[in-house]
Amino acid sequence: MKRCPKCERTFPDSEKFCDTDGTALVDAQAGSGFPHPAGRTFDLGEPAGQGGEAPVLCPVCGGKAEPGELVCNFCGAALGRAQGAAAPIQAPQGPTAWGSPESGGTGRRQATVPHLEDSAAPLEEEPSPWSRVLVVIGYSVAAVVALAGGAWLAVYLHHRGAPMPEQAQVSPSAGVTPVPSGPMMALAQTIPVQVSGMPSGLPNTGRSAATAAFNNNHDALLGVYKEQLASIPGLADAMAVHLKVDSSGSVAAVSIRTSTASNPSLDAAVVNTMAGWSVTGFSGNAVEIQYPIVFAPTAAQFAGLQDELNKKLASLSPAEPAEYAWAPAPPATPSPAVAAVPSVVPTPAVAAVTPPRRPTRRAPVRRSTVSRAPRPAASLLQRIDEALRRDRRFGRVKAYTDSGGKVVIYGQVFNDRAKAQAERLVRSVSGVTRVVNNLTTDTAQWASEQVQIAQQLRNAGLTNVTVTVIGNGVYLDGEVSSELEKQRAVTITESAAPVHVRENLIRVAPGKVFGF
Numbered sequence: 084m085k086r087c088p089k090c091e092r093t094f095p096d097s098e099k100f101c102d103t104d105g106t107a108l109v110d111a112q113a114g115s116g117f118p119h120p121a122g123r124t125f126d127l128g129e130p131a132g133q134g135g136e137a138p139v140l141c142p143v144c145g146g147k148a149e150p151g152e153l154v155c156n157f158c159g160a161a162l163g164r165a166q167g168a169a170a171p172i173q174a175p176q177g178p179t180a181w182g183s184p185e186s187g188g189t190g191r192r193q194a195t196v197p198h199l200e201d202s203a204a205p206l207e208e209e210p211s212p213w214s215r216v217l218v219v220i221g222y223s224v225a226a227v228v229a230l231a232g233g234a235w236l237a238v239y240l241h242h243r244g245a246p247m248p249e250q251a252q253v254s255p256s257a258g259v260t261p262v263p264s265g266p267m268m269a270l271a272q273t274i275p276v277q278v279s280g281m282p283s284g285l286p287n288t289g290r291s292a293a294t295a296a297f298n299n300n301h302d303a304l305l306g307v308y309k310e311q312l313a314s315i316p317g318l319a320d321a322m323a324v325h326l327k328v329d330s331s332g333s334v335a336a337v338s339i340r341t342s343t344a345s346n347p348s349l350d351a352a353v354v355n356t357m358a359g360w361s362v363t364g365f366s367g368n369a370v371e372i373q374y375p376i377v378f379a380p381t382a383a384q385f386a387g388l389q390d391e392l393n394k395k396l397a398s399l400s401p402a403e404p405a406e407y408a409w410a411p412a413p414p415a416t417p418s419p420a421v422a423a424v425p426s427v428v429p430t431p432a433v434a435a436v437t438p439p440r441r442p443t444r445r446a447p448v449r450r451s452t453v454s455r456a457p458r459p460a461a462s463l464l465q466r467i468d469e470a471l472r473r474d475r476r477f478g479r480v481k482a483y484t485d486s487g488g489k490v491v492i493y494g495q496v497f498n499d500r501a502k503a504q505a506e507r508l509v510r511s512v513s514g515v516t517r518v519v520n521n522l523t524t525d526t527a528q529w530a531s532e533q534v535q536i537a538q539q540l541r542n543a544g545l546t547n548v549t550v551t552v553i554g555n556g557v558y559l560d561g562e563v564s565s566e567l568e569k570q571r572a573v574t575i576t577e578s579a580a581p582v583h584v585r586e587n588l589i590r591v592a593p594g595k596v597f598g599f
Contacts, residue, residue, distance in 0.1 A: 084111040099146075099157060107146045107157055266312055266380050268305040270297060271321065271389045274375035274396065281370060293372045296362040307352045308378045319384055320344045321377045321392035324353065325405065328362045328370045335369065338408035341399055343391045347483060347493035347521055349378070350407045404486045463488065463514045470512055476501050480522065482509065488516030498526045529553060532580040539579040540572060548572050548589060556585040562592050 085108035086093045087101040094101070094108055101108060138147040139162050146157035153162050270276065276297075281289035312318045322342035327335045337354045353376075362372070375392060379385045461469070464484050471477040480494040490509055496502050506520045533552040540548050545568060548561035557576055563569050569589045576584055 085109060086111045107144055109147075265382075266305070266309055267382060267385065268301070268308045268376065268378050269385070270294075271375035271377050271392060273389055274393055276375070277373040279371045289370060289372075292362060293374075296360055297374060300357075300360055304353065304356055304376075307356050308349070311346070311349045311352060312380060315346070315348070317380060318346060318349065319379055319388060320346050320349055321375070321388040322350070322353070323392065323396055324357060324374045324376055326357060326360070326362075326372045326374070328372060330369065332361050332363050334358050334360050334362070336408070338405035340373070340403075340405050341392075341395045342406060343388055343395060345491065345519055345521055347407075347481070347491045347519075351481070351483060354407060406485060407483050407491075408485065463490075463512070466512050466514070467509055470508055471505070474508070477505050477508070480505055488514055489519070490515050490517065491519040491521060493521040495523050495525065498524050525554070532582060536576050536579045536582075539575050543571065543575055545572050545575070550576065552580075552582060555582050557582045558586045558588070559584060560588045562590045564591070564593060566591055 084093050085096055085098060087104070087106050088109055089104055089106045090101060092101065092103065093111060098108055100106065139150060139152060140147060141155035141158060141160055141162060143160040144155065144158040146155055148155060148162055154160070155162060276290055276293050278289035278293050308318075320342055323340045325338045325340050327337075329335045334357065337358050339350050339354065342350065362370075375389075375396075377385055377388045377392065379388055464482065467482050467484070467490060471480050471482070476496060480492055480496065482490055482492045484490050492505060492509055496505060502520065502522045502524055505522060506518055509515060509518050529552040533550050536550045536552070536557065540546075540550065545561075545563060547563065548559060551558040551560075559572060559576065563572065569587065569591055572589060573584050573587060576582065
């Protein structure tokens with residue numbers, strides 16, 4: 084007979100599990116003791132050596148198996164140590180593990196199945212010294228590779244023209260920093276920008292707005308200077324430019340108070356350019372701004388021009404007139420005679436009914452005569468321009484004046500004789516007190532280009548070649564030893580000056596052999 088250790092029901096020997104609760108059946112004669120396979124006490128029967136070999140217990144369901152069996156007949160679990168399973172039941176050692184009559188036991192073997200979760204996790208193995216060395220070497224190699232990759236990327240971006248970090252912004256009051264070489268145009272560093280007409284509490288705001296307007300138009304003003312420098316090599320000047328700005332930000336008047344050199348063409352170009360500026364940030368009354376501007380072909384000349392302008396401003400009298408001034412022409416005002424004439428002349432009333440047989444005669448209309456306004460007198464500059472335009476030789480001559488009758492003439496004429504005649508013509512105009520003659524001549528320019536070309540030919544070893552420059556044309560003459568040298572003379576001539584060889588009269592005379 085077998086019985087269920089849980090519900091104590093008995094079953095025939097052929098049954099293995101209880102049909103009520105599914106508990107494995109045990110021998111009815113055996114002692115009770117299978118409450119749960121995990122963490123409970125099991126009756127192991129007679130100890131080994133007293134009734135034969137001890138049966139094997141399933142660690143999952145607690146069923147008995149014959150010695151030597153590997154699989155439980157009841158639940159199919161593996162008997163013995165399996166991966167992830169609890170350790171097999173071991174018989175406790177010592178007299179207290181087995182019941183004995185002396186200890187009050189029953190003389191049967193008993194064992195406790197440990198819980199699966201009570202099993203200790205396997206201890207991690209301590210890494211060997213070689214593994215630590217390999218880890219250090221691996222990290223070092225990775226760091227070296229990362230540094231080499233970063234260096235290669237930096238070199239690659241540098242050669243590809245990667246954008247560099249932006250430089251620190253210069254405060255508006257500091258002005259434009261001059262470039263290290265080449266033609267430059269900038270505000271003087273030792274002379275501040277002066278702004279008058281601003282409220283007493285906002286002087287810095289006006290100076291910042293004036294400097295910002297200069298920076299916005301810097302490239303255009305520099306382009307004007309480069310154009311003048313192309314026609315006048317070595318042109319250098321420093322000037323104090325005075326602007327009057329109305330409440331809308333438009334430039335109402337421009338004048339050059341003083342300058343370090345007499346360059347009328349540059350003065351006129353600067354004034355015409357700055358007259359179109361727009362200065363924002365002002366409101367209310369008109370504001371006056373004075374810019375100390377330096378035009379230098381190289382950075383080495385910047386400091387000297389700046390100091391010279393500072394000395395001229397220190398010695399300048401407030402009542403001294405400006406060297407060059409520009410202002411828009413005032414609008415024409417009607418004469419008193421024209422203003423007195425009413426815009427609408429009333430006509431006499433016509434009778435409401437006119438007799439059909441006696442037609443009325445129309446009264447003659449009296450036309451009022453309106454006197455024309457007298458033509459305003461021509462200014463001194465207009466009279467000078469009119470006198471110059473009457474002579475075709477002076478079509479390229481220009482002039483500007485100041486309030487004291489001083490006249491500066493500039494431009495180009497044919498030769499020195501025409502230059503002197505233009506000066507005498509200007510002096511003959513009424514109101515002229517002084518004439519500054521800055522005219523250049525075509526013949527002087529041709530002579531300069533001729534000397535420059537001859538010098539280049541001598542440096543190339545073509546000492547027997549002569550040059551004659553007329554206008555933009557060149558005439559070559561002389562003697563060379565080969566056709567190759569003849570063509571070489573043409574190449575050198577056209578590269579030394581902006582001219583073109585119109586006639587090549589060079590003769591080719593091969594060198595003598597053995598002096599014969």
